[in-house]
Amino acid sequence: MDVGGTSGRMADYLRDHQDKVVGRWSELVVAGVRGRTSLDEVRRELGDLYGLIIRVLSGADDHAEGELRASLDELSRSRARDGFSPSETALAVLSVKEAVYELVADAAEMVPEFLAFSRMVDDLGVRTFESYSATRERIISDQVTTMMELSTPVVRLWDGIIAVPLVGTLDSARTQLVMEKLLDTLVATGADHAVIDITGVSTVDTEVAQHLLKTVSAARLLGANCTISGIRPQVAQTIVSLGIDFGDIATKATLADALALALRQAGLKVVPA
Amino acid sequence: MDELRIRSGDDVVRVRQQVRNAAAENGLSLVDQTKLVTAASELARNTLVHGGGGVAQIEIVKSANGRTGVRLHFTDEGPGIANLELALTDGWTSGNGLGLGLSGARRLVDEFELNSKVGAGTSVMVVKWSR
Amino acid sequence: MEQVPILKIGQTLFVSIQIDLQDESVMRLQEDLADELAATGANGVIIDITAVEIVDSFIGRMLTMIGSISRLFDAETVIVGMRPAVAITLTELGLSLSGVRTALNAEKGLEILNGKT
Numbered sequence: 001m002d003v004g005g006t007s008g009r010m011a012d013y014l015r016d017h018q019d020k021v022v023g024r025w026s027e028l029v030v031a032g033v034r035g036r037t038s039l040d041e042v043r044r045e046l047g048d049l050y051g052l053i054i055r056v057l058s059g060a061d062d063h064a065e066g067e068l069r070a071s072l073d074e075l076s077r078s079r080a081r082d083g084f085s086p087s088e089t090a091l092a093v094l095s096v097k098e099a100v101y102e103l104v105a106d107a108a109e110m111v112p113e114f115l116a117f118s119r120m121v122d123d124l125g126v127r128t129f130e131s132y133s134a135t136r137e138r139i140i141s142d143q144v145t146t147m148m149e150l151s152t153p154v155v156r157l158w159d160g161i162i163a164v165p166l167v168g169t170l171d172s173a174r175t176q177l178v179m180e181k182l183l184d185t186l187v188a189t190g191a192d193h194a195v196i197d198i199t200g201v202s203t204v205d206t207e208v209a210q211h212l213l214k215t216v217s218a219a220r221l222l223g224a225n226c227t228i229s230g231i232r233p234q235v236a237q238t239i240v241s242l243g244i245d246f247g248d249i250a251t252k253a254t255l256a257d258a259l260a261l262a263l264r265q266a267g268l269k270v271v272p273a
Numbered sequence: 274m275d276e277l278r279i280r281s282g283d284d285v286v287r288v289r290q291q292v293r294n295a296a297a298e299n300g301l302s303l304v305d306q307t308k309l310v311t312a313a314s315e316l317a318r319n320t321l322v323h324g325g326g327g328v329a330q331i332e333i334v335k336s337a338n339g340r341t342g343v344r345l346h347f348t349d350e351g352p353g354i355a356n357l358e359l360a361l362t363d364g365w366t367s368g369n370g371l372g373l374g375l376s377g378a379r380r381l382v383d384e385f386e387l388n389s390k391v392g393a394g395t396s397v398m399v400v401k402w403s404r
Numbered sequence: 405m406e407q408v409p410i411l412k413i414g415q416t417l418f419v420s421i422q423i424d425l426q427d428e429s430v431m432r433l434q435e436d437l438a439d440e441l442a443a444t445g446a447n448g449v450i451i452d453i454t455a456v457e458i459v460d461s462f463i464g465r466m467l468t469m470i471g472s473i474s475r476l477f478d479a480e481t482v483i484v485g486m487r488p489a490v491a492i493t494l495t496e497l498g499l500s501l502s503g504v505r506t507a508l509n510a511e512k513g514l515e516i517l518n519g520k521t
Contacts, residue, residue, distance in 0.1 A: 134338040145404075176492070180304060183488035190508055214495050221491040221500075223484070223507035282405075282426035289424060289458060307458065307489035308496065314460040318427070374461045377497040 007120075010113040011058035014050070017103055022047050024099040029092045036082070045075065050096070057117070072124060076131035080139075086132035094125040148177050154185040161193040161262045162186065163255065167200030175211040179218050186222050193262040194219050197255045199230030209244040216249050225265055227251070229258035275331040279320045279347075288317040288329045292345065295331050299341045300403035308381040309343060309401040315374035316347045316397050324349025324395055334400065342383070342402040350394040357389060408433045410440050416448040416517060417441065417479075418510070422455045430466045437470055441477040448517035449474050450510055454485030464499040471504035480505065482513040 014021065026043045033042070052071055055064035072093070079089040097118050104110045152174070157163050164182055168174075182194060196215060201208065216226040229252040231239075239246075252258040263270065275295070277288050292313040296306040313329070320327040327349030334344045354360050361376050375397070379385040384400035406429045411418040417440055419433065437449065451467065453459070459467075471481040482505045486494075494501070507513040 137338060141404075176304070179492050179495070180488060183491055187488060187508065190512075192508070192512070217500055218488075218491045218495040221486050221494060221506050222488070223505070223512060282428050286424050286426045293457070304489045304492055307487075307493050310458050311460045311493050311497070314458055314462075318460070318462060374497075377461055377499075380496050380498075381493065 006113050006116050007057040008059065009110075010117045011054050013104075013110065013113070014054050014057070014100070018050065018054075020103065021096070021099050022050050024102060025050070025096050028095040028098060032088055032091060032095070033084070036084070046096075049075070049093075053096075053120075057120075068124075069127065072127055073131045076128045077135045080132050080135040086129050089128045089132060090125045093128050094121060097121050148174055152177055152181055154181050156185075156189060156191070157195065157259055158263065158266075158268075160189075160191045160266055161195070161259065162189060162191045163195040163197060163258075165197045165200060165255070168202065170198075170201055170208045170211050172211065175215060179215050182215065182219055183222055186219065186224050192224055193227070193266060194224045195227045195229055195255060195258040195262060197230040197258070198228060198235075199232070199255070201230075204235045204238060206242055206244060209239065209242075209246075213246070213249075225262070227258040227261055229253070229255045277329045277331070278326075279317055279329055279349075280326045281321070285314065285317045285321060289314050291331055292343070295333065295343050296401070299333055299343055301343065301401060302404065305401055305403070309345075309399075312378040312381040312399060312401075313345055315378040316345070316399070319374065319397075320347045320349045320351075320395075324351030327351070327394075336402060340402050340404075342400050344398065344400045346396065346398050348394065348396040353391040353393055353395055354387075354389040355391050357387060361387070405429050405432060407436070410436055412440070412444055412446060415446050416450060416514065417444070417446045418450050418452070420452040420455075424456075424458065425463070427462060430463055434466055434470055434473065438473050438477075441474060441479055445477075447479045448514075449479055449481040450513045450517070451481065451483050452485050452510055453483060453490075454487070454509075456490065457487065459486075459490050459494055461497060461499065464494060464497070464501060468501055468503050471501075475503070480517060482507055482516050484508065484510050484513040 022043060025046050026039060029042050029046065030037070030039050049068070049071055052064060052068040055061065056068050076089055080086075100117065101114065104114050151167055153165065155163050155165070162182075162185055164178060166178065170178075185191070186194065196212065198204065198212070212228060216228070219226050227250045228246065231251050231253055250258075250261060252261060275291060277291060278284060279288060289310050293306060293310045296309050301309065317329055320329070327347065330346040332344045332346070334342045336342060361379065375387065378399070382399040382401050384398075386398040387395070389395040406423065406425060408419055408421060408425070408429065417437065419437070440446065441449070449470070451470070467483060474481045483501065484507045486506060505513075505516050507516055
């Protein structure tokens with residue numbers, strides 16, 4: 001970005017017409033927010049930004065650019081959290097060009113200054129868009145994490161026997177979570193049997209099978225016997241046709257069958273009262 | 274950035290400890306810390322045993338969307354790896370393969386870059402991001 | 405180099421690894437265990453890794469080898485107290501430690517050695 005003459009002159013011009021420009025800019029922005037923010041709040045926000053823009057243009061200090069970027073990022077983040085669309089935020093920033101143009105329109109000698117200023121503001125507008133995207137992505141990934149946490153319970157079926165009923169998909173992120181919860185529960189309860197129930201797992205393909213094998217492998221390192229239950233007829237056929245081999249891991253059709261097996265292995269028997 | 278020399282078994286232990294500290298201080302979960310330190314252990318050992326000694330560098334990095342990560346760099350001026358593809362295949366679960374532990378280390382990290390030139394040396398760069 | 409102490413209680417050898425061991429110490433442990441097994445005729449080995457934060461491929465291989473060596477002396481080896489994070493990492497590395505049994509703690513390890521499981 002050019003320093004010195006052109007931008008210096010623009011900085012002076014903006015300083016001289018601060019009230020008028022910020023006022024007009026605020027009006028334009030408020031028209032776009034449709035009542036979600038008050039005029040005073042907008043004036044304050046934009047006034048701060050305006051001051052930073054002037055400082056950057058006048059090349060006065062080294063910190064100005066960093067501060068302007070930080071200020072814009074904060075504006076994008078708070079607008080995103082308040083539910084504004086990225087276009088609204090970007091347009092709000094870009095509309096300063098219109099506010100300035102209205103004043104500068106009749107001053108031919110300011111054209112090169114205005115062009116440079118316009119380019120600078122365009123960059124700022126793009127930056128708000130990028131900031132917005134990053135914030136939304138963060139919100140979505142936090143929500144995904146919460147959903148995964150909630151849908152991965154580990155239950156105690158009996159002394160020394162725990163079960164993990166899996167529902168939905170089993171991708172690598174989910175597998176990590178399942179492994180962590182299963183192993184932590186094994187340690188906490190001192191269990192030596194784990195039943196992994198896949199009745200609720202929609203698709204069982206080679207990848208899912210590998211994730212299951214990994215989970216069993218990890219549980220075995222903590223000394224647990226593992227059984228996979230919930231093998232539905234179609235799933236059984238898919239597994240065989242894909243050539244997946246569960247090796248020496250016991251597999252059962254239902255959770256009840258797996259519980260019976262675990263009890264037998266634990267030397268327990270269920271008898272009528 | 275921290276730079277540690279790798280010239281002995283004790284140095285490998287020191288690298289593990291430094292990497293553990295860096296990972297813990299920068300928001301990596303316990304499992305991710307363990308994975309990163311284990312990968313560092315593999316790579317540091319390679320540097321010592323196959324590379325004739327070298328250097329480890331530990332850096333904290335930031336991604337475009339604001340996440341923090343730990344970046345490790347292992348370099349040596351040893352004989353280099355002749356067959357990179359073979360070195361990166363899973364061959365050592367049963368104790369076979371080149372035993373370089375590179376393929377395992379790769380699975381433990383988020384980013385992995387290996388450069389090696391026969392007669393000149395090897396450099397491995399890995400990154401693990403906080404979630 | 406640290407030398408890991410080996411305790412003999414009944415017919416079982418107990419090893420508790422407390423610190424971050426460097427490679428030489430692990431190899432020394434392997435040698436010492438072989439010596440003890442030969443000298444005492446013990447029929448079980450329990451290796452407690454509750455305090456171990458990192459098990460990489462080298463240490464993993466050593467543990468498997470200790471299992472094989474013990475078997476040559478007609479002894480069974482049980483690794484106890486592996487931390488969840490370590491187990492998850494070993495699984496990712498592709499190491500299953502076949503040839504050794506595992507248990508949550510020394511007590512359960514003894515149950516295995518005494519044939520209860």
